[in-house]
Amino acid sequence: MTTTAAPATAPFRFFDVHVVRSRRLGPSMVRITFAGERLDELASGGRDQRFKLFLPQPHQDRPVFEDTGEGWYAAWRVQDPAERPVMRSYTIREQRPHTGEFDVDFALHGAGPDASVTAGGPASRWAAGARPGDRLTVLAPVVQDNGGVDFRPPAGTDWILLTGDETALPAIAGILSWLSPGTRAKVWLEIGHEDDRQPLPSFADTDITWLVRDHAGGEPVLDALRAAELPEGTPYAWVAGEAGTVKAVRRHLVRERGIGRRAVKFTGYWRRGATEEDLIAELTAGTAPSDED
Ligand SMILES: Cc1cc2nc3c(=O)[nH]c(=O)nc-3n(C[C@H](O)[C@H](O)[C@H](O)COP(=O)(O)OP(=O)(O)OC[C@H]3O[C@@H](n4cnc5c(N)ncnc54)[C@H](O)[C@@H]3O)c2cc1C
Incomplete structure (x- = not known):
């Protein structure tokens, strides 16, 4: 997995965002549009641009989290797991700088056509129930050429x-x-x-x-x-x-x-049977199976 245990901050930055609207794309996918302050500074590199999102716990109305700059990961880790935001990796599906919005498409795993909001994991549950105004935090790029874009075909590709x-x-x-x-x-x-x-x-x-x-x-x-x-x-x-x-x-x-x-x-x-916390724990403990296996 390339889930990173401690994603570097620069050239990424934390943004507090809120849901503008959500639209069902099909039985298994929902598109959530976000807006927020200073989103004109967000600079997606397009393609497979990854970023981190931080979800509030079910009893919170926003993620309880302090932006401590480079030290954020250590601070997040020592927070009470019942209180700290749930961290997940997602893709910026589309950024629209002129409206200050960006879209994220969430797979509602565990949810069939009759989508129960109790199935899946915290992120897919959150997405299934997201309403305009719901708040979360994202760690997203501020320069287009950033390490969160993997799709880079070399010259000579046919x-x-x-x-x-x-x-x-x-x-x-x-x-x-x-x-x-x-x-x-x-x-x-x-x-x-x-x-x-x-x-x-x-x-x-x-x-x-x-x-x-x-x-x-x-x-x-x-x-x-x-x-x-x-x-x-x-x-x-x-x-x-x-x-x-x-x-x-x-x-x-x-x-x-x-x-x-x-x-x-x-x-x-x-990975089937593993939450993103499990994958991060493996990475931190150095027990993650090698992608080469
Ligand atoms: C770089 C990167 C970019 C990503 N971009 C996107 C994106 O744009 N949209 C998107 O929907 N996902 C994306 N993902 C995948 C997403 O991060 C995972 O599916 C994540 O586990 C969802 O979190 P959760 O809280 O819903 O489930 P978790 O709590 O992490 O997992 C709960 C259980 O659900 C299982 N599970 C997780 N995902 C699925 C699935 N899709 N189908 C079936 N079972 C599943 C797990 O194995 C576990 O048993 C991306 C992942 C990475 C690393």
Whole structure:
């Protein structure tokens, strides 16, 4: 996982934000639009721009948290877990500097079409119930060229390969909207329901395969990739989603397709059975399984 235990502050900064509106995109996704003071200083690098959000505990109306600058992580860690904000990693789906707003698309995991707000984890529960005015804090970039953007195809790349699930859909949408005309991109996206498909505008020459998860099991992305004919030329692959799937896809690309390791950027966005606290605890204790395993 590339969840970082102690994300550096600079060139990121804390912003207090509030919900402007929320819109259901499909059975498993909700788009939340945020605004806040000094958001004109937020500078998303686009593509897969990651950031941290800090949620209030259910009994609080805002995150109880002091911006202590570079020392914030140590301060956050020693706070009472029942009182300190819940920290999670998300993607800036779109920033609109002219309106001072940005969007985040949340996967409502554990929630079917009848979305119970008790299923899932704290972040997906919060998103399912978010109302205009709800407050949270984000640690977000203030310069566009920042370390929270991973999608960086090197010169000489002939075509792009993208795979992910709902959690990676915002990043994939951001990447596709960033690609130049004429770029060839092949995309495999795993979703929970047919109605979770969404338009993915791009100037690139895109070939998008939507894979509706078979609740009986299987590995939709891996199975589809194994059966796929890949274009000639030098690829750059970006792979995200559930950590086990990400690892298997990376192995397939490197070992069976002969794609160079450095040409595969892979990130576990979540791991089955583990909360983000569990992943951070592993990183802090140095017991996190290696992505190379
Ligand atoms: C760089 C980065 C960017 C990300 N961007 C986004 C984004 O834009 N949108 C988005 O929705 N997610 C995104 N994620 C994933 C998100 O951070 C995780 O899904 C996170 O675990 C959700 O927090 P939670 O509080 O809802 O669940 P947690 O409390 O962390 O987990 C509770 C339980 O739910 C399981 N779980 C977590 N996520 C899922 C899931 N998607 N499906 C099924 N079970 C799950 C866990 O394994 C655990 O058992 C991103 C992750 C990273 C590292």
